[in-house]
Amino acid sequence: MVASKKTIPIAAVPGTGSGDGEVMVSLYEASRKIYPRSVGGLYARWRWALVWLTQIVFYGLPWLEWGQRQAVLFDLGARRFYLFGLVLYPQDFIYLTGLLVISALALFLFTAVAGRQWCGYACPQTVYTEIFLWIERRMEGDRSARLRLDAGPWNANKVLRKGGKHAVWLALSLWTGFTFVGYFTPIQQLWSEAFTLGFGPWEWFWVNFYALATYGNAGFMREQVCKYMCPYARFQSAMFDRDTLVVSYDEARGEPRGARSRQTDPKALRELGLGSCIDCTMCVQVCPTGIDIREGLQYECISCGACVDVCDGVMDKMGYARGLIRYTTQNALQHGWSRLQTWKRVFRPRVLVYTAVLWLIIGGLFLSLMLRTPFKVDVVRDRGVLARIVAGPDGRGMIENVYRLQIMNAAEQMQHYRITATGLPGLAVAGESEVQIDSAGSRWVALRVQLPYEEAERAGGGSHRIHFEISGGGDLLKEKSIFLVPR
Numbered sequence: 001m002v003a004s005k006k007t008i009p010i011a012a013v014p015g016t017g018s019g020d021g022e023v024m025v026s027l028y029e030a031s032r033k034i035y036p037r038s039v040g041g042l043y044a045r046w047r048w049a050l051v052w053l054t055q056i057v058f059y060g061l062p063w064l065e066w067g068q069r070q071a072v073l074f075d076l077g078a079r080r081f082y083l084f085g086l087v088l089y090p091q092d093f094i095y096l097t098g099l100l101v102i103s104a105l106a107l108f109l110f111t112a113v114a115g116r117q118w119c120g121y122a123c124p125q126t127v128y129t130e131i132f133l134w135i136e137r138r139m140e141g142d143r144s145a146r147l148r149l150d151a152g153p154w155n156a157n158k159v160l161r162k163g164g165k166h167a168v169w170l171a172l173s174l175w176t177g178f179t180f181v182g183y184f185t186p187i188q189q190l191w192s193e194a195f196t197l198g199f200g201p202w203e204w205f206w207v208n209f210y211a212l213a214t215y216g217n218a219g220f221m222r223e224q225v226c227k228y229m230c231p232y233a234r235f236q237s238a239m240f241d242r243d244t245l246v247v248s249y250d251e252a253r254g255e256p257r258g259a260r261s262r263q264t265d266p267k268a269l270r271e272l273g274l275g276s277c278i279d280c281t282m283c284v285q286v287c288p289t290g291i292d293i294r295e296g297l298q299y300e301c302i303s304c305g306a307c308v309d310v311c312d313g314v315m316d317k318m319g320y321a322r323g324l325i326r327y328t329t330q331n332a333l334q335h336g337w338s339r340l341q342t343w344k345r346v347f348r349p350r351v352l353v354y355t356a357v358l359w360l361i362i363g364g365l366f367l368s369l370m371l372r373t374p375f376k377v378d379v380v381r382d383r384g385v386l387a388r389i390v391a392g393p394d395g396r397g398m399i400e401n402v403y404r405l406q407i408m409n410a411a412e413q414m415q416h417y418r419i420t421a422t423g424l425p426g427l428a429v430a431g432e433s434e435v436q437i438d439s440a441g442s443r444w445v446a447l448r449v450q451l452p453y454e455e456a457e458r459a460g461g462g463s464h465r466i467h468f469e470i471s472g473g474g475d476l477l478k479e480k481s482i483f484l485v486p487r
């Protein structure tokens, strides 16, 4: 992490000896700035495909319209989430829980199969670092040019290049913050407010906060977020096993490493005491976390495949077989398995169980969304009035209980609802039993429920289970409650 000024006197540590003078040693290694070299190849193309995909979705989604409203909007003030044709209320929290469980299980599954694929290709930290690095390369050049520029004195060229880079970074960060807030406040309204600087205090705060987080994390913190801040890096080892596909250096093939002429016959390498690694350090130079994969699997590795791409390029140039660094498993490396043998082990029982559970939960969530009624009802008994005797419409005595029903219309059209009560013979709703509610609106309805006196006597004193049946838009919802008969 960042260098700390915290030091300890070495003489205070047992076993470190003592001397006249105290030697101060730092507890932390100073961070080295990493200058990743640009790389092309299969995995770089995959990463860029995912950068495009995720960013088109992120920046484009809030501008999509669905009918008269934004297609995806998390309206926290009105406590409504709009997801295309769906309107979700806080009562639909179960779907969010389901989504989180699916995300966690998917992460377990993908990690068990192929390690940190999420980190290397789709995590926002990786995606924004990739975009910021692309801008940096356009402004300051590739690795060696950037190293020269940073080492050189400040002059007009350096100010212009660095200033230009930070200006573009800041503009992109602000646009990212604006887009983020556009998921919570209608983005068209936010856009018109932006021209008059008419944001509310929360909008100001979140646009700038998210922009600063993007600027800081993708521009400066970069690999340090992955190494020191992300909890996933810490517990990933619990999800790995010897059959997980990870980026690995084939030590048996690569060692002893060493420089050689390009003309050296690849078949004669062993006689010359050489492996396939030419020790060009290109795999270290492209690594965004600055590690040397030849030292073995390390927790800092985000499985981005940059070293695989660059090493394959080196192997091509040397006329050697590709795959000195490749996605493979520890077992495959140890036993010299073929690709087919390796993939057979990848689909091991643990992976199959994760897959089955994941599909079950996805299926369950999908089914419950399909069967979900487009309105919700909450029944609350009026605690001020337990039960009372009133005169019915024909003058007969009635026992009356009072309730409050909150009906939420989650449909996109205005709806009419009819309310009835069942559970006791002669039970009926008095007063307003039909209500009309606007699209995506909700309303509290005060409801009186009456039971003829003779039926109340037959049922006996005490509490009785009853149901409210609310029908509307072709759907019927039943909500249970209690009807009190005085003893």
Ligand code: SF4
Pocket (backbone or CB within 6 Å): 254, 257, 276, 277, 278, 279, 280, 281, 282, 283, 284, 294, 310, 311, 314, 324, 325
């Ligand atoms: S890129 Fe390949 S050949 Fe070059 S140092 Fe790394 S492993 Fe060796």
Ligand code: SF4
Pocket (backbone or CB within 6 Å): 247, 283, 286, 287, 288, 289, 290, 291, 292, 293, 300, 301, 302, 303, 304, 305, 306, 307, 308
């Ligand atoms: S070691 Fe290779 S796969 Fe791992 S982070 Fe570095 S470049 Fe990416």
